Amino acid sequence: MVHNIEPYLEHKKDREGKVFGYLIILVAIPLIIAIGVSLFNDRKYNLISILIAFLSCIPFFLSFEKRNPKPTEMILIAVMTAISVVGRFIFAPIPGFKPVTAITVITAIYFGPQAGFLTGSLSAVVSNILFGQGPWTPFQMFVWGFLGFIAGLLAKNGWLEKKWQLAIYGIIAGVAFSLMMDIWTVLSMDGNFNLLRYQAAVLSSLPFMAVYAVSNVIFLLVLTKPIGKKLERVKKKYGLN
Amino acid sequence: MKLFATYHPSVLLVYFIGVIGITMFTMNPLLLLISFLGAFGFAIQLENKQIVFASFAFYIPMFFLISVTNPLFSHNGVTPLFFLNDQPVTLEAMLYGAAIGGMIVSVMYWCRCYNLIMTSDKFIYLFGKVIPKLSLVISMAIRFVPLFIKQIKHISTVQKTMGIYATKSIVDRVLSGFRIFSAMITWSLENAVDTAASMRARGYGLSGRTNFSLFRFTLRDGIMLSVILALLITALIGNNMGVLDYSFYPRMSRIQISPLAIITYITLLTLLFIPFVVEVEENRKWNYYISKI
Numbered sequence: 001m002v003h004n005i006e007p008y009l010e011h012k013k014d015r016e017g018k019v020f021g022y023l024i025i026l027v028a029i030p031l032i033i034a035i036g037v038s039l040f041n042d043r044k045y046n047l048i049s050i051l052i053a054f055l056s057c058i059p060f061f062l063s064f065e066k067r068n069p070k071p072t073e074m075i076l077i078a079v080m081t082a083i084s085v086v087g088r089f090i091f092a093p094i095p096g097f098k099p100v101t102a103i104t105v106i107t108a109i110y111f112g113p114q115a116g117f118l119t120g121s122l123s124a125v126v127s128n129i130l131f132g133q134g135p136w137t138p139f140q141m142f143v144w145g146f147l148g149f150i151a152g153l154l155a156k157n158g159w160l161e162k163k164w165q166l167a168i169y170g171i172i173a174g175v176a177f178s179l180m181m182d183i184w185t186v187l188s189m190d191g192n193f194n195l196l197r198y199q200a201a202v203l204s205s206l207p208f209m210a211v212y213a214v215s216n217v218i219f220l221l222v223l224t225k226p227i228g229k230k231l232e233r234v235k236k237k238y239g240l241n
Numbered sequence: 242m243k244l245f246a247t248y249h250p251s252v253l254l255v256y257f258i259g260v261i262g263i264t265m266f267t268m269n270p271l272l273l274l275i276s277f278l279g280a281f282g283f284a285i286q287l288e289n290k291q292i293v294f295a296s297f298a299f300y301i302p303m304f305f306l307i308s309v310t311n312p313l314f315s316h317n318g319v320t321p322l323f324f325l326n327d328q329p330v331t332l333e334a335m336l337y338g339a340a341i342g343g344m345i346v347s348v349m350y351w352c353r354c355y356n357l358i359m360t361s362d363k364f365i366y367l368f369g370k371v372i373p374k375l376s377l378v379i380s381m382a383i384r385f386v387p388l389f390i391k392q393i394k395h396i397s398t399v400q401k402t403m404g405i406y407a408t409k410s411i412v413d414r415v416l417s418g419f420r421i422f423s424a425m426i427t428w429s430l431e432n433a434v435d436t437a438a439s440m441r442a443r444g445y446g447l448s449g450r451t452n453f454s455l456f457r458f459t460l461r462d463g464i465m466l467s468v469i470l471a472l473l474i475t476a477l478i479g480n481n482m483g484v485l486d487y488s489f490y491p492r493m494s495r496i497q498i499s500p501l502a503i504i505t506y507i508t509l510l511t512l513l514f515i516p517f518v519v520e521v522e523e524n525r526k527w528n529y530y531i532s533k534i
Binding site for chain 1: 262265307311313315341345348349352356361364374375377378379381382383385388389390418422423425426427430431432433434436437438441445446
């Protein structure tokens with residue numbers, strides 16, 4: 001698998017900005033959650049959780065803004081986002097069967113964790129402009145972004161190069177997406193975390209979980225190589241680097 | 242275009258965050274009812290009445306499902322209706338479920354109105370100031386979606402004309418689907434690089450460039466924003482004095498009817514019905530002028 005598209009997207013100056021970004025992600029998010037738990041000790045977790053999900057996306061967004069991305073980089077993220085939205089649109093008749101996670105992961109593999117996060121979270125924003133925004137938007141933004149970010153980190157360390165690794169990540173991502181969205185379902189109904197309701201929600205969403213996992217594996221196995229080749233080709237043709 | 246939609250995007254954003262926040266924050270049944278009526282009334286003004294009522298038929302089962310299932314997950318409350326597996330099914334838990342159901346349905350209707358009023362151009366305009374780079378990415382992605390769908394149709398027509406994968410078998414259709422998707426991705430990536438080159442050539446990112454937008458913050462917007470903020474603050478003060486407090490467990494509390502509580506409820510009623518009243522007043526004016534012609 002080709003990983004050498006990444007360098008032209010990452011500039012040396014951004015190193016510091018990136019370290020700063022990682023710090024915010026690893027320190028600020030748990031801190032916000034801790035504050036949410038200790039300060040709002042009542043049943044308002046539906047509101048708090050939306051806030052946390054939204055705030056969690058901000059460090060990624062700001063670090064992208066700050067490092068002055070090149071137009072090519074911005075457009076490639078826009079294209080990958082649009083591709084995943086069009087995919088969701090094409091496959092909308094089959095519930096749960098959508099290529100958003102797969103496209104996010106592919107972007108993360110070739111362009112790094114930050115681009116992965118952005119493609120995932122922007123796919124949520126843009127596709128919900130078409131499918132309807134709701135209180136779940138920040139949650140989807142965070143979950144898809146997070147799955148892309150982790151895929152980017154794994155790819156950086158030489159993972160996700162073999163087909164079986166992609167398949168396993170696809171399954172884990174599908175299960176994680178379902179489990180994390182179920183947390184939102186419970187919070188939106190109870191205002192706090194009711195374990196019994198969570199179990200019921202997980203149980204009733206098992207079919208969806210299966211569809212998510214299967215569709216992720218299919219899309220990842222089918223699309224990763226061809227899209228990688230195309231990116232290589234465009235890079236060669238236009239002499240990018 | 243509806244009159245409420247012509248207010249400045251910042252006014253609209255403050256309003257929607259305010260009302261959706263209030264609705265999600267409260268468990269007070271009277272306030273939830275007011276919020277639901279405000280959102281439903283607004284939706285009827287915005288959309289075809291039949292569509293809104295049809296959507297209501299979809300939300301009713303959801304409402305009942307939540308109220309009936311809540312006692313299964315929560316056994317708080319002091320009024321057992323009957324026992325299921327030695328666990329009490331209480332009236333309080335059921336009514337609490339109804340309140341949650343009402344809250345979710347109200348939020349759905351507010352979001353429905355939000356989707357109709359806050360179009361993507363307003364969204365991009367608002368966030369373009371805070372996150373200019375990302376807003377550009379979002380706005381490009383929004384534009385690419387219809388462009389890609391159009392391109393998919395082009396490619397598909399050409400493939401059919403060439404007689405490739407034209408049979409009706411499922412394997413053929415899936416294969417042609419992937420072929421078209423693949424061609425579309427190649428095309429879109431090349432298109433993207435061209436666009437980027439064009440942006441560079443036109444000096445994107447150089448300093449001193451200005452943006453064009455249709456939105457002006459006028460006196461009318463200022464007045465509306467002040468009214469919304471004043472109502473929100475008054476409601477918040479009332480809430481902090483505890484007049485809106487309501488609890489279901491262990492037993493349902495009464496809705497307070499002190500003068501302060503009444504003032505707070507009237508404040509919220511005004512706030513939640515602003516868009517409805519704005520639209521009704523505009524319709525009345527419109528019909529009046531039409532009758533003069």
